[in-house]
Amino acid sequence: MNESVVESLNDWFIAAEHAANRSSWTVRSFNGKTVGVAVPAFYTNDKSGTRMFFDADHGKRLTDALDDMVAKNTDLVFLEGFTDMAENASYWRSTDNTFYDFPNQRLNILRKYSSNKAWPESLRIEMEACDKFFDISKNNSGNQYRTGDLDVAKVANVASDKNTEWYVTHTEPGEWLEWKELPYAAGNVTIKVCYAAKADAKIRFDFGEGTQRRQGPVVELPATGGEWTTVDAFTMKCDVNGWRRTLLNIVAGQPDLNYFTITVEK
Structure with missing residues (x-):
């Protein structure tokens, strides 16, 4: 696609363990728009068997990503894997005790970064x-x-x-x-x-x-x-x-x- 008709771009996230630019979140500015994408954690292999793993780090991985996006005045954020339980990228309530510290942890993190819902009436x-x-x-x-x-x-x-x-x-x-x-x-x-x-x-x-x-x-x-x-x-x-x-x-x-x-x- 010709870049002249593209409103914005993002590099997504890079999960392969051998990748030099490996990161669970990215932020990219293009045509005056800044777009970010993040996963709270990730656990799977690609088609060739390369391990792709990001530990949730007790919620710190997601908060670090969102802090970076706030600092960079990101216009749009994609939360990759919103319902992706199979790859440990979901944001919903979970009783998993390996990558969640408590069931509502990831939902609460999202609430904290919601500009008009963080402190609901x-x-x-x-x-x-x-x-x-x-x-x-x-x-x-x-x-x-x-x-x-x-x-x-x-x-x-x-x-x-x-x-x-x-x-x-x-x-x-x-x-x-x-x-x-x-x-x-x-x-x-x-x-x-x-x-x-x-x-x-x-x-x-x-x-x-x-x-x-x-x-x-x-x-x-x-x-x-x-x-x-x-x-x-x-x-x-x-x-x-x-x-x-x-x-x-x-x-x-x-x-x-x-x-x-x-x-x-x-």
């Missing part, structure tokens, strides 16, 4: 998508969504043309769900919980780690007759934008947990 957090959990009973009683001991079931009566929804079920006092990092924007933050319970229950949120750990109040969850309902759990003030470890503890009862939302008033 409202964010919905799915219970079944937690990074870590403690479940007293063995196996997944609902046999849905993920492997392991977390009990996950499908929400009933979801239209076939809509996304399937799941929820955490068969909870017990002493169990907990953990998210390694969630974005909390500065301002008055309200936590709302969507749940269903046949009898009264109680939960508690904790935030942060070590000396910075903050324990929230015990939240009463009245019986709902098994119907889904949403309650304001509590409101807290965040002085600055920050990513915080978040735990949801089952204090009493056996509530079914669908999701919670983090909403900020600035």
Whole structure:
């Protein structure tokens, strides 16, 4: 193609281990436009058997690439392999513990570099998508969504043309769900919980780690007759934008947990 009609170009990424210009990301300017491409990791061989491998390096490979693109004022970024699980280049949630430190790691990195979504005014957090959990009973009683001991079931009566929804079920006092990092924007933050319970229950949120750990109040969850309902759990003030470890503890009862939302008033 004649370069006079090409708006922009990029060199893609070069994964062959013998390549002198080997890199998991590239940035190229052409015709006044700067385009970048990156993979968070990569693991496969080419047709001749040459090994092509980039370790995720605990998320550093992707953040280094995105930092470089931000510094170079890149106009357009291609995230190669967005759903490419086979080559370890996917960006979705994963329970892989070899190239992921925790399930939401790569999704969180993308959130941090999103100019208008990094600090959302409202964010919905799915219970079944937690990074870590403690479940007293063995196996997944609902046999849905993920492997392991977390009990996950499908929400009933979801239209076939809509996304399937799941929820955490068969909870017990002493169990907990953990998210390694969630974005909390500065301002008055309200936590709302969507749940269903046949009898009264109680939960508690904790935030942060070590000396910075903050324990929230015990939240009463009245019986709902098994119907889904949403309650304001509590409101807290965040002085600055920050990513915080978040735990949801089952204090009493056996509530079914669908999701919670983090909403900020600035």
